[in-house]
Amino acid sequence: MYLRKGGCSMKIDKSLMSGSTTLLVLSLLSGEEMYGYQMITELARRSNHIFDLKEGTLYPILHGLEANGLVSVRERKSEEGRTRKYYRITRKGRKALDARKEEWVAFREQVDAVVNSASLA
Amino acid sequence: MRSNFQIWVNAVCEQVRFRPDHRSIEFELRDHYEEHVRDLLRLGRPRELAEERALEAMGNAQEVGRALDRVHKPWFGWLWEVSRLLVLLLALLLAWKVWQNDSNTRSLTALTWNQLTWSVPASAGHAATDYLDLWLASGEPEPYAGTYWEDPLPDESRLQVPLILWVETQDVFHDNLEGLYQRLEITADGQSLPWGRYTGDGETPLESGYWLYGPAKRGWTRCCDQIVLVLDGPPQRVEVTHPRGNWTLTAEWEGMS
Numbered sequence: 001m002y003l004r005k006g007g008c009s010m011k012i013d014k015s016l017m018s019g020s021t022t023l024l025v026l027s028l029l030s031g032e033e034m035y036g037y038q039m040i041t042e043l044a045r046r047s048n049h050i051f052d053l054k055e056g057t058l059y060p061i062l063h064g065l066e067a068n069g070l071v072s073v074r075e076r077k078s079e080e081g082r083t084r085k086y087y088r089i090t091r092k093g094r095k096a097l098d099a100r101k102e103e104w105v106a107f108r109e110q111v112d113a114v115v116n117s118a119s120l121a
Numbered sequence: 122m123r124s125n126f127q128i129w130v131n132a133v134c135e136q137v138r139f140r141p142d143h144r145s146i147e148f149e150l151r152d153h154y155e156e157h158v159r160d161l162l163r164l165g166r167p168r169e170l171a172e173e174r175a176l177e178a179m180g181n182a183q184e185v186g187r188a189l190d191r192v193h194k195p196w197f198g199w200l201w202e203v204s205r206l207l208v209l210l211l212a213l214l215l216a217w218k219v220w221q222n223d224s225n226t227r228s229l230t231a232l233t234w235n236q237l238t239w240s241v242p243a244s245a246g247h248a249a250t251d252y253l254d255l256w257l258a259s260g261e262p263e264p265y266a267g268t269y270w271e272d273p274l275p276d277e278s279r280l281q282v283p284l285i286l287w288v289e290t291q292d293v294f295h296d297n298l299e300g301l302y303q304r305l306e307i308t309a310d311g312q313s314l315p316w317g318r319y320t321g322d323g324e325t326p327l328e329s330g331y332w333l334y335g336p337a338k339r340g341w342t343r344c345c346d347q348i349v350l351v352l353d354g355p356p357q358r359v360e361v362t363h364p365r366g367n368w369t370l371t372a373e374w375e376g377m378s
Contacts, residue, residue: 054180060188
C-alpha cells in the first residue's frame with residue numbers, strides 16, 4: 001500500500017493498513033454491488049488516490065469475505081456484455097461492518113490520544 | 122508464446138493447491154487485468170506500456186497466490202465437491218426410487234386431479250361419506266378358473282363374478298386401500314360371504330390397478346379395483362358395506378336366476 005500526498009509518494013507499513021482492508025472493502029460494498037476492478041478504482045477515487053492497493057491482493061480479501069459469509073457473489077453480464085463476478089454485502093457483512101467501524105473509531109481515538117499526549121510532553 | 126500476464130496468472134495458480142478453483146481465479150484476475158489495460162489504452166498509453174503497467178499493478182504473483190491458497194483450502198474445497206456429488210447421487214437415487222414405484226402410480230405422478238379422469242358407468246351404485254366417494258358396478262360372471270385363493274377349494278361348477286369398485290378421495294391421500302378392502306362385508310342375494318369367497322386381500326394383484334396421486338399426506342386418491350366373488354351360481358344382487366361406514370353399495374344382474 002502506498003500513500004501519495006502533495007505530489008510525492010510515501011510508502012507506508014503494510015501492517016498498518018492490513019487490519020483495515022476488510023473495513024474498506026465492506027464500506028465500498030455497503031452502497032452497491034461491485035466487481036473487483038471497480039472496487040479498486042472506486043477506492044482510489046474516494047481516497048483521492050491516497051490508497052493504492054496492489055490489485056491482485058484484493059481477491060484473496062474478497063474470497064475470504066465470501067467464505068465467511070460477509071459478501072455474496074454472483075456472475076452477471078456488464079453493460080459491455082462481459083460476464084463478471086459481482087460482490088454484494090450480506091446482512092452478516094453489514095453487522096460486521098458496523099462492528100469494524102466502532103472498532104476503528106475507538107482505535108483512532110486511542111492512537112490520537114497517545115500520539116497527542118506524546119507530542120505535548 | 123505465452124503473454125506476461127499468462128505467466129503471472131500461472132504463477133498465482135501454482136500456489137493454490139485446490140486445482141478445481143484455478144479456472145475461476147484465472148477468469149477473475151484476467152478480467153481485472155484486461156479492464157485495467159483498456160483503461161490505460163483509453164488514456165493514450167501505448168499497448169506495451171499499458172500491459173506492463175497493468176501487470177505491475179497486480180502485485181507479486183507468489184504473494185497473491187499464497188493468500189488465495191489460504192482461502193481456497195483444499196480439504197474444504199474437496200469436502201464441498203464431495204458433498205455436491207453426494208447431493209446429486211441422492212437426488213438421482215430418489216428419482217430412481219420414485220420411478221421404480223408402483224407402475225400405475227408412476228404414470229400419474231405428474232397429473233393433476235382433473236387429469237385423473239375415469240369413466241364410471243351411470244348404472245354403478247354410488248355411496249358417499251365425509252371423505253370417500255365409492256361406486257360399484259357388476260361384471261360378467263365366468264366359469265371359475267381356479268386362479269383365486271380359496272379355502273376349501275371350490276368345485277368346478279362355481280362361477281367367478283367380478284365387481285368393479287371405484288374409490289375417490291380428494292385432499293386426503295391414501296397410499297394403501299387394502300385396509301378398506303379387507304374389512305368389506307359382502308352379501309350375495311342376502312347370504313353373507315366370508316373373506317375367502319372373494320379376492321382382494323392384497324396377495325393377488327388386481328388387474329384394474331390403482332390410480333393414486335399425491336404427496337405424503339395431502340393429495341388425491343383415485344382407485345379402481347376389481348373384487349372377484351366365487352359363487353355357486355349367478356347372483357341377482359350383491360351388497361357391499363363396511364362395518365364402520367353407514368353406506369351400502371349395490372350391484373345387480375338382470376336376468377340372472
